[in-house]
Amino acid sequence: MEHQCSYDCLIIGAGFAGAVAARELAQRGNQRVLVLEQRSHIGGNAYDCYNDDGVLIHQYGPHIFHTNNQRVYDYLSQFTHWYPYEHKVVGAIHGQYLPIPFNFHSLHMAFPEEQAQQLEQLLTDTYGHGRKVTILELRKSRHPALKALADYVYQNVFAYYTQKQWGTAPEDMDPSVTARVPVLLSQDDRYFQDIYQGMPAEGYTKLFEAMLDHPHITVRTKTDARDHLTIQEQTILLDGVPFSGPVIYTGAVDALFDHVFGRLPYRTLDFSFETYPQTEYQTHGTVNYTVSEAYTRITEFKHLTGQKLEGKTTIAKEYSRAYTGAEGEIPYYAILNPDNLSLYAKYRALAQKIPNLHLLGRLAEYRYYNMDAIVAQALSLSDDLLKEQENKAL
Numbered sequence: 001m002e003h004q005c006s007y008d009c010l011i012i013g014a015g016f017a018g019a020v021a022a023r024e025l026a027q028r029g030n031q032r033v034l035v036l037e038q039r040s041h042i043g044g045n046a047y048d049c050y051n052d053d054g055v056l057i058h059q060y061g062p063h064i065f066h067t068n069n070q071r072v073y074d075y076l077s078q079f080t081h082w083y084p085y086e087h088k089v090v091g092a093i094h095g096q097y098l099p100i101p102f103n104f105h106s107l108h109m110a111f112p113e114e115q116a117q118q119l120e121q122l123l124t125d126t127y128g129h130g131r132k133v134t135i136l137e138l139r140k141s142r143h144p145a146l147k148a149l150a151d152y153v154y155q156n157v158f159a160y161y162t163q164k165q166w167g168t169a170p171e172d173m174d175p176s177v178t179a180r181v182p183v184l185l186s187q188d189d190r191y192f193q194d195i196y197q198g199m200p201a202e203g204y205t206k207l208f209e210a211m212l213d214h215p216h217i218t219v220r221t222k223t224d225a226r227d228h229l230t231i232q233e234q235t236i237l238l239d240g241v242p243f244s245g246p247v248i249y250t251g252a253v254d255a256l257f258d259h260v261f262g263r264l265p266y267r268t269l270d271f272s273f274e275t276y277p278q279t280e281y282q283t284h285g286t287v288n289y290t291v292s293e294a295y296t297r298i299t300e301f302k303h304l305t306g307q308k309l310e311g312k313t314t315i316a317k318e319y320s321r322a323y324t325g326a327e328g329e330i331p332y333y334a335i336l337n338p339d340n341l342s343l344y345a346k347y348r349a350l351a352q353k354i355p356n357l358h359l360l361g362r363l364a365e366y367r368y369y370n371m372d373a374i375v376a377q378a379l380s381l382s383d384d385l386l387k388e389q390e391n392k393a394l
């Protein structure tokens with residue numbers, strides 16, 4: 001590899017965390033940035049590509065952009081136009097397709113009309129129209145009718161799906177995970193309620209290409225940073241030479257330290273991509289299988305991307321299982337519980353001893369981030385680093 005002196009900053013990973021930071025440091029800070037990416041492509045888990053049948057697919061699972069953060073939306077809009085898309089999900093429940101999150105439309109489909117009307121009134125009176133009530137909150141209700149509704153939703157929408165997704169009983173999970181499964185007290189069938197929702201008009205990979213297209217950014221794919229980095233006490237060596245500029249690491253933090261305290265647990269996903277000789281496979285972008293099947297959901301990409309293609313469509317069935325660390329497996333979701341968080345804290349403490357090392361992103365920070373949140377986080381870290389740089393120059 002070219003000598004490290006050619007670069008001011010080193011970034012590991014070309015997902016949203018790494019790519020946004022690279023662009024910011026190169027453009028606003030005039031820094032020469034080297035990005036190392038172990039995969040053969042940029043974009044991290046948001047990467048998309050055309051498959052052999054000419055369908056634009058998301059290789060690592062369906063990604064829908066949504067945010068209330070104006071800065072994030074404006075920032076990404078420099079690199080892409082948007083295809084307006086509002087995601088809608090239904091659950092395949094005993095032969096019916098009910099809107100998910102469970103809402104007033106779902107209520108009227110699942111229950112006889114009179115009972116549904118009474119429940120709608122009761123929910124509105126108790127919690128307020130338009131509110132999102134988590135399934136666990138609803139289950140705690142003492143009102144017999146609400147309790148029965150909670151049990152219905154719990155059994156038919158939540159329990160089996162969650163079991164498949166996490167391999168754990170819902171009660172044993174961190175509330176931040178279960179809080180993500182709301183009952184929505186309105187007729188709004190959209191999966192997200194954010195102000196800005198859409199898909200990059202030409203796909204995520206094109207967005208990343210535009211973001212990383214800067215004369216001060218060098219990207220090396222198929223390059224595992226661990227083959228080039230050594231940590232010696234508080235110093236990072238790049239190919240054996242001390243590197244004193246900022247190092248932004250967006251990979252798994254336990255891997256950076258050779259799993260000295262043991263592996264951080266994750267869930268991984270297997271995707272089964274299937275192409276059919278028909279224009280449409282299902283009515284919605286995503287169908288969740290909440291009471292049957294081994295897979296959690298089926299996504300049909302053309303709904304998301306808006307791609308017009310007659311007589312062909314590709315779907316992905318998604319299976320969740322424990323991450324074992326085997327070759328080629330991807331750690332997708334951190335499993336948030338007290339034991340894992342305290343294990344993570346040990347790794348974080350190691351990282352904090354190295355003054356120029358910055359952990360950024362869903363893997364390095366061992367938490368779930370939506371894309372907009374990680375873009376915001378990358379912008380904020382870049383602001384801090386650029387401020388430091390300015391102060392040094394004074």
Ligand SMILES: Cc1cc2nc3c(=O)[nH]c(=O)nc-3n(C[C@H](O)[C@H](O)[C@H](O)COP(=O)(O)OP(=O)(O)OC[C@H]3O[C@@H](n4cnc5c(N)ncnc54)[C@H](O)[C@@H]3O)c2cc1C
Binds near residue numbers: 017252
């Ligand atoms: C199935 C699924 C669906 C999702 N859907 C949505 C959605 O609809 N909307 C939404 O907002 N968010 C969604 N997300 C979240 C989204 O994927 C994350 O917010 C985003 O990927 C975080 O970006 P990142 O850069 O932190 O991580 P990543 O995208 O994982 O990027 C990290 C990069 O670092 C690289 N790397 C790791 N270790 C090394 C190393 N040692 N050397 C070199 N490179 C390395 C990896 O190969 C990877 O490319 C979804 C996540 C999943 C798993």
